[in-house]
Amino acid sequence: MNYWLLKSEPGVFGIDDLAESRDRRTTWDGVRNYQARNFMREMTQGDEAFFYHSNCARPGIVGRMRVVREAHPDPTQFDPRDEHYDPRSRRDAPRWSAVDLEFAGRFAETVTLARLREEPALADMLILRRGNRLSVTPLTASQWRAVLALAEHS
């Protein structure tokens, strides 16, 4: 079992959009960073992930998801009308991957970025490191539990 944190801008695709998706599932596509892509390729079915709202008034963790389909070629890379189209990617050698995720609950309160920074148990969390902008990062089991504890005691 692995734990992950995935960022998305709520103005583009927020946790409510996931909760309202068909079967409460979505394909997490559009990732165009190699490090983030490589983390997605490490995901296995049943892995747990947090949904983080970025680039918004109250950035922070807003809920949970579960990996329901492992890495597969991101279809948007082949679609010339999609903003994530990559003309250099070939169908016989796809450059970018996506995973499918299922909604697993929304927190009663957002665990804000400011709150995450205050928590000693989360000092090593990757997204809290200076300048880290990765949209997909791994968490340790203890970091996962620490965030859940913050969510439950807010």
Place this chain on the structure above:
DNA sequence: GCCAACGTTGGC
């Protein structure tokens, strides 16, 4: 392989 220029991310 170096590195300057540029584009993007994302908090504030």
Place this chain on the structure above:
DNA sequence: GCCAACGTTGGC
């Protein structure tokens, strides 16, 4: 809107 930090691009 600002800007620090980072990744990517492309000339050389």
